[in-house]
Amino acid sequence: MRTVGCVIFDGVRPFDYAVIGEVWANRESRPGLPAFELRICGPAGARVRLGGGLERVPDFGLDALADCDLVVVPGMERPDEPGDPAVLAALRAAHERGVTLASLCAGAFLLAEAGLLDGRPATTHWAFTDRLARRFPAVDVHPEVLFTGEGGLWTSAGVAAGIDLCLHLVRAAHGERAAAAIARAMVTAPFRSGGQAQFIPSPVPQPTEADDPLARVRTEVLAALDTPWTVRRMAALAVMSERTFARRFTATTGTTPLRWLLDQRILTAQRLLEDTDLPVDTVATRCGFSSAVSLRPPFTTRLGIPPREYRRTFRGRDAGVS
Structure with a gap:
């Protein structure tokens, strides 16, 4: 997965556009990583108005997507507006050629409008999942996950979940070492599974590990992964009942202990x-x-x-x- 196309169009969210650049643009400060070619693609010669008043002229036309290894669609600020027919056609053509497609946040609306998500699992930002399901009833919307995908089509939830998906795609193509190096350069978590919950009711941990029994459990488990851990055994470390431990662990991390x-x-x-x-x-x-x-x-x-x-x-x- 060396050649990556980023599709830009009017209304693209600057954060998502920046995430794609941070992950796949080559940086002198990240030696030893794969030599990616990042193509910023859009309607040929047309100045694109990103959100927040930013503008960008694409480096490539939409035809450059056809021979990419991966095409990433950033989120858009107005997902209910119809997509550019030329962009939709380019996404369909890339998919027909076997190119992997991924969307960040509300970019899923564009893949759905292109007819590429019919009968497939998909997600988007939790604030838009109901809207996606109503507008595209043939899409199997999963509102609770960070990212999901199959068959060369991937979608992610909002903001940080887009980073998670990008790192997952790097990890799948180039290994854990490359993904971890990019995550380290971005100062972000190197791994969150796609099935993890989009938002956590109590996301802020206690100030120190000594005050946080769940953090202590995670530290001890990671130091002894060869131990036959069970929820009962982890709960005992936390001095909690199994039910309380499982509930608090899920509320804190967004996923179950096991x-x-x-x-x-x-x-x-x-x-x-x-x-x-x-x-x-x-x-x-x-x-x-x-x-x-x-x-x-x-x-x-x-x-x-x-x-x-x-x-x-x-x-x-x-x-x-x-």
Whole structure:
């Protein structure tokens, strides 16, 4: 996934446009990352009025989307307005050529208007999910997730969820090391799973880990992933009942304890497969799986390829080469 097209048009949200640039534009301050080509595409020669009074002349016409590896549609400030027919046609043509398409925030409305999300799971900012479902009843709208996708079509919720999706796409194509390096440069969380809740009722943690039993649990679990953790065992560490612990954990993190645990085990397995020569069975047991056989199904479901193939793809690869 080297050539990335960003579609711009009147009303694009500047934040989403900036996120795409931060993730895929080459930076001298990020050595060792893949050499991306970011194409800013729009109606040829037309000055685009972004939100907030900003303007931008696209570097490429819409025809440049056809041979991209990935096309990203930023969110728009007025999702109820009809999309530019030329942009809709270009998105359809890119999809027909097998290009992966992704939208940030209300950009899902454009993919839906192009007819590309019919019968597929999709999401958008929580404030727009009802509107998306009413306007496009053939779309399977998931209002509760950060991002979702299948078959080369991805959508994300608002603001930070767009960053999560972009990092997920980098991780899937170039490995955990590349995604983590970009996240570190952006000073953002390197991993949040797509199924995590869009908003959390109590998002601000306690000031110190010593005062926050849930933070202590997460720290201890991460330090001993090979332990056979259960909700009961984690609740005991927090000195809570299982029900109270599960409720507070979900309210704080946006995901359940066991889903969070599986996410961390898979993420750690990715890192070990990329950065060490440990046998896959050893990687599996260090991450809390009984064997490579038990690691394979959840790993493959999450990443689309089994552990051994993942290692062949990413082990020892310099992010800037291949």
